[in-house]
Amino acid sequence: MTEPTLSAALPQDSLAEKRPLRVLIAAPRGFCAGVDRAIEIVERAIDRYGAPVYVRHEIVHNRFVVEGLKAKGAVFVEELNAVPDGAPVVFSAHGVPKSIPAEATTRGLDWLDATCPLVSKVHRQAERHYEAGRHILFVGHRGHPEVIGTMGQVPAGTITLVETVEDVGAIAIAPDVQLAFLTQTTLSVDDTAAIVAALREKFPTIAGPKAEDICYATSNRQESVKAIAGDCDLVLVIGAPNSSNSLRLVEVAERSGTRARLIQRASEIAPEWLNTVETIGVTAGASAPEVLVREVVDRLGEWRAISSETVTTAEEHMVFKLPRQLTE
Structure with missing residues (x-):
């Protein structure tokens, strides 16, 4: 998608006189322990086996993350029959039917399970x-x-x-x-x-x-959205359209009485969304990295004079162990 130019983005405000915009950033937001683990499994597998490492389905539902792993040597496929004999393969964080690891074992594939614990x-x-x-x-x-x-x-x-x-x-x-x-x-x-x-x-x-x-991360992110939604004219949820937990965050915001939009990148924000907005909320689904949150806040700052604050409803310290094959 072509990003709007700054001049086009300010139909009501001159560049010299930006209107104030209060930005409430929900916390917790973004990556959870299961997503962190899944991404690390793919990265470590590439380091251990060398590229390419095959991944059945998107490792997590986020295009930015998937494209980043592709650049490092991951190859994403829909089914095991697309994985060459002898190649390593990782199963996504969402989990797979029992038949999938059984088929991989029968074929002699070296497989790693990134299913969230x-x-x-x-x-x-x-x-x-x-x-x-x-x-x-x-x-x-x-x-x-x-x-x-x-x-x-x-x-x-x-x-x-x-x-x-x-x-x-x-x-x-x-x-x-x-x-x-x-x-x-x-x-x-x-x-x-x-x-x-x-x-x-x-x-x-x-x-x-x-x-x-x-899961704790899903619950925590929904509670953090509830905490900010009542004070917002609009809530931006950063996440993929096929991400269940991100879609649920949009629903939670809307049920709290505010408008909400799902976006994947800052470039998707339409400047007219802000015409009647004085306070905006920002959160991210469990598969969206923090860099995309900063990207959105920076984008808002191009158009408005922002003052931001983080609203924290819970602290997360969960860490999941990696598969034994990558730690021995």
């Missing part, structure tokens, strides 16, 4: 529920890689996808079937709570996790 935890829960004879109701968005990966941990027919409260009403399960529910990690906390409540009301004996499966 919090997603892997849901995988293990699915396996345990299946082994206990329970039918699983999985709350998630159809077609999302994490959903495909989780539903692929157990045999077809033993897990059912639930996307909405309305879906709960349509579930027809024999009364003698034991049930359990699990949730996608990157959903809206509020939406999931409503669906889980509907499941518990319809199936009082349904088994569930001790805590909801929505």
Whole structure:
């Protein structure tokens, strides 16, 4: 996309007299521990094996990150049949069905699993529920890689996808079937709570996790958006259109009563968005690096006289271990 020139960007303000703009920057924002780990796995694999290192699907949902890894020697493919024999391959942070590592092992590929440990935890829960004879109701968005990966941990027919409260009403399960529910990690906390409540009301004996499966980073980023949205005329969410957690941040901001827009880069900001804006919020999905946040703030500063402040609602110190192959 062609970036607007500065003169075109200021339909109401002269370059000499920029209007003030208050910028509230949400924290936590951006990379989570699972994304940090996944990116480091690809980078270390390139260092260890040399380029190219193949990655099945986008390692995380962010074009800037993916392009940066491509420049270092990563090759992104959709399926394993695109990976040459003998080449190393990394599975994305979203997780994969059991059939994928099994196929890689059968082919003798040297594979690394970058699945976020919090997603892997849901995988293990699915396996345990299946082994206990329970039918699983999985709350998630159809077609999302994490959903495909989780539903692929157990045999077809033993897990059912639930996307909405309305879906709960349509579930027809024999009364003698034991049930359990699990949730996608990157959903809206509020939406999931409503669906889980509907499941518990319809199936009082349904088994569930001790805590909801929505990850700490997703919850924290949603809470940080809620903290700033009420004071903002517009909230900019930096993230990819296929990033579930980024889309949920847009929804959370809108439900808080403010306008919100999803952008991937600062170049996507239309200057007319700011015409009636006095306070703007900025956040980033869990796959968006901090450099893109700074890029957006700098861009806003080209058009308006900004004063920025960070609004912090939580501190994050989580670190996940790397695969043994990269640390031994």
